Every structure is written in structure tokens, then in C-alpha cells.
Amino acid sequence: MAERILIADDDAVQRRLVENMVQRCGYEAIVVESGEDAVTRLIDPDAPSIDALLLDLMMPGLDGMGVLDRMRDAGLNIPVIVQTAHGGIDNVVSAMRAGAHDFVVKPVSAERLQVSLRNALNTSALKGELQRIRHSREGKLTFADIVTRSGTMENVLRSARKAASSSIPVLIEGESGVGKEVIARAIHGSGERSSKPFVAVNCGAIPDNLVESILFGHEKGAFTGATERHAGKFVEASGGTLFLDEVGELPLSAQVKLLRALQEGSVEAVGGRRPVKVDVRIISATNRQLLELVKAGHFREDLFYRLHVLPLTVPPLRARREDIPHLLRHFLARFCAEENRPITSISGEAMSVLTQLDWPGNIRQLENTVYRAVVMSESDQLGLADFPQATSQAAPMQSPATVPLIVEPLYHAVAPTMVPDAAPLMAAAGSLNMLASDNELRPLEELESEIIRFAISHYRGQMSEVARRLKIGRSTLYRKLDEASDKNTASADDA
Secondary structure: OOOEEEEEOOOHHHHHHHHHHHHHOOOEEEEEOOHHHHHHHHHOOOOOOOOEEEEEOOOOOOOHHHHHHHHHHHOOOOOEEEEEOOOOHHHHHHHHHOOOOEEEEOOOOHHHHHHHHHHHHHHHHHHHHHHHHHHHHHOOOOHHHOOOOOHHHHHHHHHHHHHHOOOOOEEEEOOOOOOHHHHHHHHHHOOOOOOOOEEEEEHHHOOHHHHHHHHHOEOOOOOOOOOOOEOOHHHHOOOOEEEEEOHHHOOHHHHHHHHHHHHHOEEOOEOOOOOEEOOOEEEEEEOOOHHHHHHOOOOOHHHHHHHOOEEEEOOOHHHOHHHHHHHHHHHHHHHHHHHOOOOOEEOHHHHHHHOOOOOOOHHHHHHHHHHHHHHHOOOOEEOHHHOHHHHOOOOOOOOOOOOOEEOOOOOOOOOOOOOOOOHHHHHHHHHOOOOEEOOEEOOHHHHHHHHHHHHHHHOOOOHHHHHHHOOOOHHHHHHHHHHHHHHHHHHHHHO
């Protein structure tokens, strides 16, 4: 499924033109005719998520700057490309400072719009991936950090969002690698317990003779080797969430004590003399059918119904292939940044095969496959040869797709005639008679202001690119623009 681009413009003709260009660029276009409609669409929790916003700056009612303010107040990090027929410096500075990613002047060409959208989506993918890693480590992962465009997954997440507002026990079922722990962390991070601990336990990795000790704790000297007291995972997670991964692997002896802990809200350490009260929200996960284990006598039926209050079944990646291009974009942006590799795209042939594979290891397999390809590739484009393990069992393609996945550098030239550095700007400035007036050299401040204005016009409002080409920081660029604006205002007042 293509990325969704929201277009907000009060001009019906411009809306139709931009919508047509966005669709020709391969994206899904959603149009609204006012700033209020744009904000309503962005904050609607039941509507499909938006990947980028094309925002008209001048609209009646709530204008573009007002929309940017509302987005900032709502904590929305969607990349915004501002478009306006009034491309003055003040508008550029205000929009960029308010959080806009890029700035285009009407009428924008299809090529310029495509580059701007690509850069915005790539930057957003990298920021999103880094934010997702940081949130996961800090226990603050939310549903906004989950990458999906699948209707099936949206239904699962809709139920998970409702569960997040309560302490109802949740059982997440699904194959290995589908992201069960990510959903568990999002439930925790979106609820009232988000500031409390999230403690994950892999029940399948605990030796049978240590399960009770690890879950419920032990006293010093309770058994051979117990040289000090251990609180246990239930006590560690008290006030927060305890995530029991692969809960179906618990031995029957531990299941009895787990059931008692859930019923009474207290645990008793091995060798302990009195139970300890705990306030724990339980989220469990399994890649097996617990009901089948119950029928086979390997899992207690009463414990099953304690855990199976709100079941969520996460579909495998082969059942939501529309997510594969979006996951590829995020993983490629992340690993290229981590490994400092200048890879810009995945070929159309490779994309065609990758989206057709069954991915038995699901998202985890896809992630590791992209990681290997980024590290081992010797080209700036990933092709079929860079995915030998994934494509070895791929069926021959009848009609391979020809559209590659483009992940261009964050600062991309907006036109083939773009100058490579600041020196040609000076040459162009000389051709405009900027250096002298009436055979007298002009003051340096005037020249500097003219060069900056020329650069902003030349690079069509891309402030990051202007700063990079002029070899100054963005803060310095904005400061110089402010100084120039103040001087112009003072001159007008004197006149």
C-alpha cells in the first residue's frame, strides 16, 4: 500500500492539480479544503494514518501556521511540506521554525514535489525508527511507533488501544517474529502504567527448576546456591506490566503458583514465610495454540481462562504484504544510518520478489535480511543478488515490478542544474551586478543579505540545503535573516 499524503488547500483547482501529481508520484492522495478539516483528519484515531501533509499556507479560517501550531500542541510528528503563492523570506522562516520540513512555491513542478515528498518520507522513516528504538528502551513505546498499513493489523491495534486504558489481562497470539512484544510494549506505553516498569520474561528460556525462583523470588539460603535474596519478576514489575512471553512453555508446577498469584494478587517467594502483595498488569504471549495445549493436558484450563480474557491474534507478514514496502523503507533508512552506507534504493526486481516471499520468520527475518544486505552490498542500490538467502526459494516472477524503493539522501538536489557549492552562487551574484553600485563596492552586510536571498530563491526554500551550501548552521542562517528583517523594518519606519 502506498504512503498516504494529506493535501490541504482551499483552492479547488490547486487541490486537483496537486492531487494528480501526488498520485502520479505513486502515493495515495487524501484531500481536504481547510485547515480545520486537516487537523480533524490528522487527530482522528479511527482513520488510517497519514504519512505526510501538503499544507497551503494561506487559507481562510485556520491557516497553515495555525495547523502547524495545532500539530505541535497535539504532539504530531508528521512531516509537513508547506506550499504557498507568497514565497517571501518571512514566510519561509516562520514555516520552518513552526516545524515544516520543506517549503515549495506555487505552482510546483511534479519533479520538485516528488523529491520533496521522498526526502520528507525518508527523513520521517529514519526519525521514526530511531524514536522507536529509544521508546522501546525507555519503556515508552506507543501505537504510533508501530509500522503498518494493513487493515487486519489496524483491527488488532484498535482492540489493543482499548485494552491499554484498562488493566484487563491480554493474551497475544501469533507466529514467532510478528511483533508480539512490540504490541505488548505499546499497550503498556499507552496506558496509565507507562511510567512504571515493563518487565519481560521469556518463559521458554527458564530452566524448570528455576521458574518459581525467577518469577516469585527466593530468600537467602532457600536452596543450594541461593547466596542472597532475590525479589522476583512479579515484585520488580509491581505497579507496572509483567510480560510473559511464550507462556505456553511454563511447566505445570509453575502454572499452579502463577494461577494463585493472579487470583490473590500476591506472591510468596521460595523459602519465604509470608506472601507479598503485588499490583501487576499481566500481558502474555505465545506462538502456540494454548487451547490445543489445554486439550492435550499440557496447560491448565483454569489458568488459560485467566490469561485468555482479551485475545489478540497478530497476523503473519505473508497475510499483510502491504506492510513489506513500509518496513523495508524503515529498516533500510535505519541500517544505512547505523552502518554509514550510502545506499539509495532497492531495485524494482528485488522489491517484486521481496513482497512475494512468505517470510516464515516474519518481521524479524525481514529486518535481519535487510541488515545483511546493507552490510554486504557494494553498490548504492540493493538488487536481487544482495538477498541470496531470502530469494533462494523464490518462485520465478511472471511480471516483475519495475518501480524501485527509493531512499535518497536527506539533502537531495531539487533540480539537475543545482550548483554544487557556494562558489557558483557568488558568480551568479556577480552577473546580477550585486558586488558594485555606481562603481562603489557595496557593504558586506548588503552583499551577504542578497546572497542569502538568492540562495533561498535558488534552492526554493529548502533551508537545510541553503545552510549546507553556504557552509553555515541553520541557526546562523535564521539569525542573519532576522537581522536583515529587523533592518528592513527599521528603514521602513524611518521613511
